[in-house]
Amino acid sequence: MITRNMVGGAVTIVIGAVYLYYAHQIRVSSLADSFGPRGLPLVYGWLTIFLGALVLGKSTVAVWRLDGEARATLAQEEWAGEGRSILRAAGLLLIATLYLLLLPHLGYPLSLVLLIGGVILYMGAARTWRVPVIALLGATMLWLIFVKLLGVDMPEGFLSTLLS
Amino acid sequence: MDTLLATIPYLGDWSLILAAIAGTAWGIMGGALPGISPSITMALLLPFTYVMDPSSAIVMLASTYVGAEYGGSVPAILINTPGTNSAAATVVDGYAMNKQGKAGLALGISLYSGFIGSMVGLVLLMALSGPLAKVALSFTPPAYFALGVLGLSVIATLAGDSMAKGLIAALFGLMIATVGTDPVSGANRFTFGNSDLLNGIEPVLVMVGLFALSELLAQAALTRDDQDRARSRPRIEFPDRKLARRLVKPQAIGSAVGAFEGVMPGAGGTIASFMAYNEARRWSAHKDEFGHGSPEGIAAPETANNTVAETAIVPLLSFGIPGSNSTAILLGGFLIHGLQPGPMLFQRSADVVHSLYAGLFISIIAMVILGILILPVCVWMVNRPRAYLNAFILALVMSGVYTIHEGLTDVGMLLIAGAAGFLMRVLRFPFLPTVLGLVLGYLIESNFRRALVLSGDDYSIFVGDWISIVLLGLAALFILGSFAARTLNFIRGRRSDRVPV
Known part of the structure; x- marks a missing residue:
């Protein structure tokens, strides 16, 4: 025991x-x-x-x-239900880690859309049109706050290379 | 009285009113964003103050500080994430009240206590700048070490069910605080060749990981039925007369602790809020409610850290000593406009000092009005479906932490702190001692060693002045009192055959 x-x-x-x-x-x-x-x-x-x-x-x-x-x-x-709990937490941590790895390559806005969308689906929301819309709106809002308002130098990724 | 009379005419100055409102709004927003500290919020504003007249510039920066110190409590209550270091103690009972569907009341108590704390701090700033600053200057390294020990003594009551696990959690915090450049010799410690770690690990990063990310990880396992939670009404509820009477004691404790800690350079709002929380619990008639959504558990730390926001300006104005990053930015604001804080400031630029007092008063009023306007929207946002909310919170905290040094190392550290926090939840270790150890680690180590250098390794220096003796005596009293209470509970537990495994 x-x-x-x-x-x-x-x-x-x-x-x-x-x-x-x-x-x-x-x-x-x-x-x-x-x-x-x-x-x-x-x-x-x-x-x-x-x-x-x-x-x-x-x-x-x-x-x-x-x-x-x-x-x-x-x-x-003592450990009832903890196995599932730990596995689910590990899944969410994996999504966050993927975001961290993709951020320098995909850039902040695109990574953020994927992160928000991925987490919404992982947390059990129904797969409707709302998911991509909310992901896009959420990412836009955070991009406006951190990049435009606060002037934080977020990774731009390949999109900025293409655009420039 | 003369100060008050000289300040009153500035209350009607529209440029000061606008600067105070804008600074407070900016501060609340910065404080509410995890990872953006009050000093960063102020630093972002600094370039805009170049073109302003000196009085408006100083008022705007000081108001930002006031707003940010208050704003940190909003995410602490709503999403279990302290927006600032000093809001960490508010998380415990604030978030517990939110989960009970009382977010509006928790935010109301926080706003009300922030108002009380700020007003007390302002009165102290105006009336006692001279005497309080003299007390601050009499603090030597041994006294700061004793202050750190007094702060750590709080762990005896924050440890939860197991004192050993509480101490281990505190040691984790102290260990994290040793990462970076050694404060005395300059040697690199636990940096593993990574230059990003030379300045140590930011406390707010660890706090966001322990509280917010670990909460998200824990919620990832909830089923849809589990996720049905009490929803708060999207409106601010201020305490009724009965509750307001109950909050008088913790607010008095918070004000006293905040005044004491604020005037000492380096002590800061975080230690003040934890000590106020601890003392409020010690003297409360409802001790059992603490940790489970106690209104007093919000009132005491919020009063304390908002008092600190004003009293921390005392050593800056009186002696030109910035006691924290935020007041260092404020000092920068003074210097940009050719003003040198110190005793001569009161003679050469009395108009700026009186404008500052008036501006701080206006910003406190603005803080309440803005809070009433903004907070219902925040409550509405956290009432959204859990999946959407958690995704947004994760994106917010990861973005916020990135801004600390604009680097991915911090985000990686956040994930590690979150995983560690989740493990601590599973293994039932308390978080608060870790936060306290983390915040106090540097203060304790640097002053302990400086004192030994000063005394030529004579340990009697730690009881060499009355301030150290009083602080260490208080710490011993707190620790012995907590041990006595635990022993009593242990004996009672034995009698009822409850054996911890």
Whole structure:
């Protein structure tokens, strides 16, 4: 039986260990103060590992102390529905990552239309004429705010090359 | 009294009125866009002030600051995204009220508290510029370190059910704050050769990822039935007399904390709003409501960060010291027009100072009027079908974060922060300690090490002056009090056979 706290504790230990490893790589100049640029990162890293172990240990002991019936109930309830939730979240994250990858090539306006349209459909909206219209209007509105009003230098992509 | 009498004639100056209204409207819009900080909003306006007369230019910039500090609460309440760093504490109860169909009331409380906080801040700015600035100047590195520790002590009550998980979350924030150039020696830390990371990771980027993106990721899993939610009426509801009476205490706490934090260069609205939230909860008769849509949980931080918007100008006017990015931009506005803030400003350009006071008053009134006009439209927008709304929010936050440095690294970091936030949700880690650790990390580390350099590694410097002793004593008191309350709850939990796993 693996609880959320066990996973949380284990993940924390890994994060703490990786952070600590890189904290040791920080170069300390001979002109640095006595505490140095490594000082607090090392403290943070060790504390994180200690607290992660504490959460993991406490949860392990708590589960071990449960009787058979309580453990079975916990096993059923602890992660109920989370698999689907994580997969759906990963899907949305994938769409956002695709947007990030396409943005420099397609440019801001076109990427935005695809992002808004893709997310609307992914979130379960009916496939009607509204989807492309809203995607186009939303992208235009954001383009006007960020590019025209605020003067942000957004990626222009191949469209600007074609137009110029 | 003399200051007040000298200020009154400027209240009828149409150029100041227009500058204040335009600045406030611009500020609210900038503050409401995630990723656009008050300082960026002000910086975008700076070139337009070249051609204006000095008084109108300064008023417009200061009004933008006031509007932006308020505007940050709008997305915090409506879409779980703090528009500014200092609105992070408003997210918790503001968004919870929105989910209960009380967005109009939450926005009304935020606007009402913003008005109270701004007015208190303005009165303090006018009356106490001199004495308050002297307090600010007596802050040494050990005192700033103690202030950071006091801020971190808030984690003891923000940690949620598990103190260990709350501390881990805070450590995550402190760890993120170490990314970039070391504040004392200049060494690169955790930058992995990426020059975009040399200046560290922007707190607002992490906040948007933790709150907004992780919320969108969580909602991606909802079925259409789950997505049916309480819809708010598209109108602003101000608190009735009974609720207004209840909000007096958190607003007083917010004003006091905001005044204290605002006059200290570097402290800022974010620490003020978290401390005000924490203290409001500590002294509330409805502690259990906090985190689940408490009106007091909106009133305290909003009063605090709006008080800071005015009191942060105190050290700038009195000594020419900009305590934040926003006041540094305001200083730029002064310098552009050949004005040097400091003690001589009150003698040489008293008209500009009095115009500023008048302009700030007008901008506070404008903030309320604009809020009443704009906010119903915002509520209407968030009542749209969830699929359309979430797509727009995702596009908005990704565009907003891009503007921080106009680079894709920030957008990539946003996605990582969002994924981390989603994982923290699944594993039930609280977010607020992470935000607090992130905001306070730099303040604590830089001042801790500077103090040691100053004292030649003598640790007694941290209890060497009365300010540090008082702040550290308060922090110890808060932590011990929270531990005592937790121990009591633990014993009660044992008695009822509730064992956490």
